[in-house]
Amino acid sequence: xxxxxxxxxxxxxxxxxxxxxxxxxxxxxxxxxxxxxxxxxxxxxxxxxxxxxxxxxxxxxxxxxxxxxxxxxxxxxxxxxxxxxxxxxxxxxxxxxxxxxxxxxxxxxxxxxxxxxxxxxxxxxxxxxxxxxxxxxxxxxxxxxxxxxxxxxxxxxxxxx
Amino acid sequence: xxxxxxxxxxxxxxxxxxxxxxxxxxxxxxxxxxxxxxxxxxxxxxxxxxxxxxxxxxxxxxxxxxxxxxxxxxxxxxxxxxxxxxxxxxxxxxxxxxxxxxxxxxxxxxxxxxxxxxxxxxxxxxxxxxxxxxxxxxxxxxxxxxxxxxxxxxxxxxxxxxxxxxxxxxxxxxxxxxxxxxxxxxxxxxxxxxxxxxxxxxxxxxxxxxxxxxxxxxxxxxxxxxxxxxxxxxxxxxxxxxxxxxxxxxxxxxxxxxxxxxxxxxxxxxxxxxxxxxxxxxxxxxxxxxxxx
Numbered sequence: 001x002x003x004x005x006x007x008x009x010x011x012x013x014x015x016x017x018x019x020x021x022x023x024x025x026x027x028x029x030x031x032x033x034x035x036x037x038x039x040x041x042x043x044x045x046x047x048x049x050x051x052x053x054x055x056x057x058x059x060x061x062x063x064x065x066x067x068x069x070x071x072x073x074x075x076x077x078x079x080x081x082x083x084x085x086x087x088x089x090x091x092x093x094x095x096x097x098x099x100x101x102x103x104x105x106x107x108x109x110x111x112x113x114x115x116x117x118x119x120x121x122x123x124x125x126x127x128x129x130x131x132x133x134x135x136x137x138x139x140x141x142x143x144x145x146x147x148x149x150x151x152x153x154x155x156x157x158x159x160x161x
Numbered sequence: 162x163x164x165x166x167x168x169x170x171x172x173x174x175x176x177x178x179x180x181x182x183x184x185x186x187x188x189x190x191x192x193x194x195x196x197x198x199x200x201x202x203x204x205x206x207x208x209x210x211x212x213x214x215x216x217x218x219x220x221x222x223x224x225x226x227x228x229x230x231x232x233x234x235x236x237x238x239x240x241x242x243x244x245x246x247x248x249x250x251x252x253x254x255x256x257x258x259x260x261x262x263x264x265x266x267x268x269x270x271x272x273x274x275x276x277x278x279x280x281x282x283x284x285x286x287x288x289x290x291x292x293x294x295x296x297x298x299x300x301x302x303x304x305x306x307x308x309x310x311x312x313x314x315x316x317x318x319x320x321x322x323x324x325x326x327x328x329x330x331x332x333x334x335x336x337x338x339x340x341x342x343x344x345x346x347x348x349x350x351x352x353x354x355x356x357x358x359x360x361x362x363x364x365x366x367x368x369x370x371x372x373x374x375x376x377x378x379x380x381x382x383x384x385x386x387x388x389x390x391x392x393x394x395x396x397x398x399x400x401x402x403x404x405x406x407x408x409x410x411x412x413x414x415x416x417x418x419x420x421x422x423x424x425x426x427x428x429x430x431x432x433x434x435x436x437x438x439x440x441x442x443x444x445x446x447x448x449x450x451x452x453x454x
Contacts, residue, residue, distance in 0.1 A: 002168050022169030022212065025199070044162060045200035046267060058240070058269040064199040065270065068169055069192075069216060115265065133351040134264025 007071040011036070012080030020067040027051040029067035030077060038078035038107045042136070049135035052108035053077050059115045078107035087114050090152045099148040101139035109135050113149045121157055125150060164202035168211045172218060175300060175327060181213045183302050183325040189213055191327065193236060193275035196267050221274070221329055224248065230334045232298075235274025235327075240265070242273060251335050252293060254342035254362055258285040261344075264352045274328045277313070280320045280383070283354040285346070287314050288378040291386065292342075292362040295333045301326035314383040341365050343438040346379070347430050349421065355379045356422045359434040363442050370394050375438060377431055380416045387413060393439060403439060403448050407432045 004019035011034060020029055025044075030036040030053075042050035044063045051062040054076040081087050087110055093099070100106040109132065116123055116131040123131070128149045129142070137145060172178035182189055190209035192198055193216065201207040215221065221236040226247050233242070242248050243259045262268060262276075262285055276286045277297060290297070290310035297308045302325055310331075313320050322328060336342075346358030361375040373394050377385040389409035396402065416427035440449035 002166050005169065021166070023164045023166050025163070025203075028163070044203045046196060046263075047200075049264070049266065052266050059266045060270050061196075061266050063203065064195055064267075066169075066192075066195070066199075066212075066214075068171075069195070069214065112266065130351055131265060134266055 005068055007068055009070050009072060010074040012076055012083070018067075022066065022068055024067045025063050026053075026055075026065045026067050026070050026075070027062035029070075030062065030075070036077050036079050038082070040104055040107060042104070047134075047136075048105075049112065050105055050108050052111050052135065054081075054111060054115075059112055078111060081111060081114065087111075089155060090114060090117070090148070093148040093152045093155075094145070097144045097148040097151065099140060099144040105135060105137045105139075109137065109145060113145075113152075117149070117153055117156065121153065123149070123153055162203055162205055164199070165205060165208045167202075167209055169214065170211060171214045171216075175215075175218060175220065175329060178213055178215050178218070178327050179301055179325060181211070182327065185211045185213075186324045189324070191215055191278070193278075194238060194270040194272040195275075196263070196271035197275060197279040197281065215327070226251070230332045233273055233331050233333065235329050235331075236272050237274075239263075239268035239271045239273070239276075243268065252333050254293060254344055254360060255286075255289050255333070257342070257344040258289045258360060261285055261346055261348075261352075261355070261358070267352075273331060277331065278320060278322060278328045280314050280316075280318050281354070282317055282382050282384070283358075283379040285344075285355070285358060285360065285378065288358065288360040288376040288384040289344075290331060290333075291384050292360040292374045292376045293333050293336070294362070294374065295331050297328060298330040298332060299326045300329050305329070307332070311386065316382045319383075336362060337364050339364055339366055341442045343375075343441050345434055345437065347434075357416070357427050357430040357434065359431070359438055361438050361442070365442060368443060368445075369396065370398070370439070370442065373442075375435060377434070380414060380427060380431060385414070387435075389413060389435075398439060398443060398445070398448065400448060403436060406439075407436060410435055 008017045027041050030039050040050040042048035046061045046064045055073050112135050128146050188210040192212045192214045221234040223234050225232045248256050295310045297313045341363050343361040346355035348355045357379045363370050364372040375390050389406045392406040416424045418424045436449040
């Protein structure tokens with residue numbers, strides 16, 4: 001049973017069929033098998049948040065989920081969110097506010113911020129900080145990230161989105 | 162790091178899961194949400210030979226309201242508890258505690274059954290289950306049994322579950338209408354494990370605590386119920402009564418020291434939490450020189 005197992009899932013809207021070892025986590029499957037390297041791997045025990053992506057619409061840690069557990073699921077990575085234009089305004093705000101430096105945490109930071117912005121039209125800075133508290137950034141000191149998320153929320157509210 | 166190699170079986174029913182556990186004993190581990198198991202495996206603290214994935218067992222998912230209690234399936238996720246109207250109405254302590262469990266991405270996968278079976282002494286839910294007087298429902302080859310939460314936790318990552326048993330649900334009795342609850346924890350950062358925390362459920366009548374179930378976590382190898390709490394029950398709590406109880410609390414605790422806090426610091430935090438708890442439950446800001454928050 002340690003042999004590769006068949007899985008079938010949807011990744012960024014495309015059906016994927018593959019064989020994976022049980023020990024392969026979802027982050028490594030996306031990076032190594034599908035070459036979707038926007039999902040980053042940091043601590044590999046669920047603390048740093050760099051591997052955050054969406055499974056069936058919910059944000060999850062892809063280092064704490066086995067690829068075999070994603071069988072039948074719909075997975076969305078930063079490549080999907082970026083290509084669809086869903087977060088183009090948020091990405092622009094990150095650039096404008098210098099909310100990234102090395103960029104390692106940025107894909108997951110964007111996905112986590114978007115998760116908040118989808119459910120809260122007008123999150124306060126405290127709420128933004130709380131929602132992002134599981135995503136570590138070692139460059140920015142977070143201030144600019146909170147600025148970018150807050151600015152995006154305000155802009156979207158103004159556009160009625 | 163990455164988990165070492167293991168075999169994987171996707172259980173097709175509760176019976177199937179129990180049969181797999183019975184066949185493989187201590188070499189098997191149950192995978193629920195994986196938010197405690199996967200870190201332990203990635204860090205190579207655990208290297209099970211077989212993972213029994215119960216994630217597809219929909220019968221273990223969801224919250225059912227009965228006449229006098231809620232039945233919460235083991236696979237119910239933290240986020241489901243956080244959003245469920247039945248939890249807000251009948252177990253508000255739990256709703257409040259869940260907000261302190263890690264971060265949104267973890268709460269989207271982590272389950273109540275997984276958290277309780279994992280039995281981390283610093284985690285919130287075991288203490289809540291004891292404060293709420295819940296029963297843990299487990300099933301094994303010999304059938305089902307109900308274990309009072311206060312008898313379920315044995316030590317660090319240790320419960321009375323045997324290796325061929327599966328935690329299937331918890332049953333949380335409805336608190337009486339004149340109940341109040343309190344939940345606070347001290348942690349260095351949002352979402353971190355608590356240095357010390359307190360979950361309490363109480364019945365308040367005529368400005369008195371008629372029933373009082375404070376349960377500390379992060380203070381020992383399992384949730385801690387303290388005898389000093391009895392000094393506050395069914396009497397007018399004056400500042401003197403409270404300070405005597407706090408002194409007794411300090412005397413009966415022997416908290417561990419680690420990189421987060423010394424034993425003395427934990428003892429002090431426990432006293433602060435109990436004082437704030439009593440002041441909050443009785444709406445008596447005069448009782449706590451440390452505030453009521």
